[in-house]
Amino acid sequence: xxxxxxxxxxxxxxxxxxxxxxxxxxxxxxxxxxxxxxxxxxxxxxxxxxxxxxxxxxxxxxxxxxxxxxxxxxxxxxxxxxxxxxxxxxxxxxxxxxxxxxxxxxxxxxxxxxxxxxxxxxxxxxxxxxxxxxxxxxxxxxxxxxxxxxxxxxxxxxxxxxxxxxxxxxxxxxxxxxxxxxxxxxxxxxxxxxxxxxxxxxxxxxxxxxxx
Amino acid sequence: xxxxxxxxxxxxxxxxxxxxxxxxxxxxxxxxxxxxxxxxxxxxxxxxxxxxxxxxxxxxxxxxxxxxxxxxxxxxxxxxxxxxxxxxxxxxxxxxxxxxxxxxxxxxxxxxxxxxxxxxxxxxxxxxxxxxxxxxxxxxxxxxxxxxxxxxxxxxxxxxxxxxxxxxxxxxxxxxxxxxxxxxxxxxxxxxxxxxxxxxxxxxxxxxxxxxxxxxxxxxxxxxxxxxxxxxxxxxxxxxxxxxxxxxxxxxxxxxxxxxxxxxxxxxxxxxxxxxxxxxxxxxxxxxxxxxxxxxxxxxxxxxxxx
Numbered sequence: 001x002x003x004x005x006x007x008x009x010x011x012x013x014x015x016x017x018x019x020x021x022x023x024x025x026x027x028x029x030x031x032x033x034x035x036x037x038x039x040x041x042x043x044x045x046x047x048x049x050x051x052x053x054x055x056x057x058x059x060x061x062x063x064x065x066x067x068x069x070x071x072x073x074x075x076x077x078x079x080x081x082x083x084x085x086x087x088x089x090x091x092x093x094x095x096x097x098x099x100x101x102x103x104x105x106x107x108x109x110x111x112x113x114x115x116x117x118x119x120x121x122x123x124x125x126x127x128x129x130x131x132x133x134x135x136x137x138x139x140x141x142x143x144x145x146x147x148x149x150x151x152x153x154x155x156x157x158x159x160x161x162x163x164x165x166x167x168x169x170x171x172x173x174x175x176x177x178x179x180x181x182x183x184x185x186x187x188x189x190x191x192x193x194x195x196x197x198x199x200x201x202x203x204x205x206x207x208x209x210x211x212x
Numbered sequence: 213x214x215x216x217x218x219x220x221x222x223x224x225x226x227x228x229x230x231x232x233x234x235x236x237x238x239x240x241x242x243x244x245x246x247x248x249x250x251x252x253x254x255x256x257x258x259x260x261x262x263x264x265x266x267x268x269x270x271x272x273x274x275x276x277x278x279x280x281x282x283x284x285x286x287x288x289x290x291x292x293x294x295x296x297x298x299x300x301x302x303x304x305x306x307x308x309x310x311x312x313x314x315x316x317x318x319x320x321x322x323x324x325x326x327x328x329x330x331x332x333x334x335x336x337x338x339x340x341x342x343x344x345x346x347x348x349x350x351x352x353x354x355x356x357x358x359x360x361x362x363x364x365x366x367x368x369x370x371x372x373x374x375x376x377x378x379x380x381x382x383x384x385x386x387x388x389x390x391x392x393x394x395x396x397x398x399x400x401x402x403x404x405x406x407x408x409x410x411x412x413x414x415x416x417x418x419x420x421x422x423x424x425x426x427x428x429x430x431x432x433x434x435x436x437x438x439x440x441x442x443x444x445x446x447x448x449x450x451x452x453x454x455x456x457x458x459x460x461x462x463x464x465x466x467x468x469x470x471x472x473x474x475x476x477x478x479x480x481x482x483x484x485x486x487x488x489x490x491x492x493x494x495x496x497x498x499x500x501x502x503x504x505x506x507x508x509x510x511x512x513x514x515x516x517x518x519x
Binding site: 094097098102103105106107109110111112113114143147148149 | 213230233234237238240241245246247249250251252280510511514515
């Protein structure tokens with residue numbers, strides 16, 4: 001579990017000090033990981049568009065996948081503005097109506113879809129989600145984006161990559177790679193929704209396929 | 213949610229709110245989009261089984277199903293085997309044998325959708341049965357009220373006109389009560405059903421007394437096709453006492469809205485200048501009908517195994 005964690009693939013590993021059994025990130029870890037991902041986003045935007053006066057950031061749109069991807073996207077945008085001084089567009093895309101597992105798991109209430117006024121056409125969209133697992137949520141989000149416009153490129157940022165992909169999808173920005181078994185559940189808590197920040201691993205999530 | 217939507221009472225407060233919230237999210241998600249289509253019900257088949265004439269309800273259901281990528285079959289009694297004497301049951305079983313996942317039914321006989329629901333495995337949605345119920349109309353009316361006034365709890369609604377024959381009135385009384393609105397029905401005594409005393413409503417015969425006290429006035433169509441007895445002396449007298457004209461509309465509270473389920477008899481129950489005023493939500497009701505019916509089809513069909 002938390003002690004047997006591999007270093008993140010494309011970043012320095014985060015040293016997490018588990019405060020209780022199953023805690024992967026404390027609130028301080030979450031803040032640090034978000035800051036590191038912010039710097040990566042800024043660097044990548046600048047290197048993709050070296051002539052841009054604002055470091056390519058005006059062409060960037062952060063789109064959160066509800067529920068917890070939405071506040072994560074807003075936090076990343078706020079940190080980008082804090083570090084670079086450039087405001088970045090944020091939005092959310094609800095993927096419920098694009099899911100392929102509605103018949104297996106039943107219908108659920110929808111979450112808001114909100115795009116920035118400037119839209120996503122011709123811009124670089126970074127999809128933001130809390131946990132990358134089967135990849136099916138991301139596939140649904142890609143389908144939804146296709147109906148919403150034509151971005152120049154689509155990237156993926158996730159706080160935790162827990163493996164067990166069922167589709168050929170990988171993340172461009174990863175907070176932390178966490179090898180898990182399918183029986184485990186990875187839960188991200190964010191203060192906007194859950195009251196405090198943390199990432200927890202529990203043993204009770206025997207769901208097998210395509211957890212959100 | 214239950215498997216069928218046969219009457220407004222099939223929805224408890226949580227279900228009804230879920231339908232309205234889902235419709236609002238669908239509205240927001242599709243607003244300003246180039247591709248107004250969602251893949252949710254791809255490969256499902258929705259049959260519109262219409263034994264009675266309809267423009268807006270049938271088109272609205274057809275559009276709702278198509279925007280969710282379902283295949284739609286429109287069946288109308290005219291020009292089908294019904295004119296050779298095929299029964300409702302046989303027609304329904306035939307349609308189901310061809311693989312329909314949902315049947316949207318309109319029928320002149322009250323209770324026809326309930327019978328249908330016992331014969332088929334798919335979902336049945338009542339799109340109006342006789343003088344009984346028209347639940348999706350009530351949902352779109354509730355959605356429109358919430359959109360305009362921001363709430364339903366405690367909203368005072370006057371439902372005016374031919375309550376006796378109106379399935380729209382029955383469904384609205386039931387749903388609005390579920391959602392916490394206060395309903396007053398206003399009609400001449402001859403156009404009120406016998407059991408109205410047991411409904412969760414106030415009853416009034418005096419439109420002018422009710423108008424200043426409501427946030428919503430819902431005018432019902434005078435259903436000439438069901439008027440096989442004399443319920444009022446003349447159309448003019450009805451219009452004078454129960455029609456909503458401009459001077460009467462002037463007595464409404466600020467912000468109060470005027471609704472009509474359509475089709476309207478302009479100059480009869482509603483004056484043209486009222487129907488076209490800023491208080492009127494008649495066009496919004498039609499637009500909202502598509503979103504609300506998308507929400508209903510999604511919630512009924514989205515989680516089911518295909519038939």
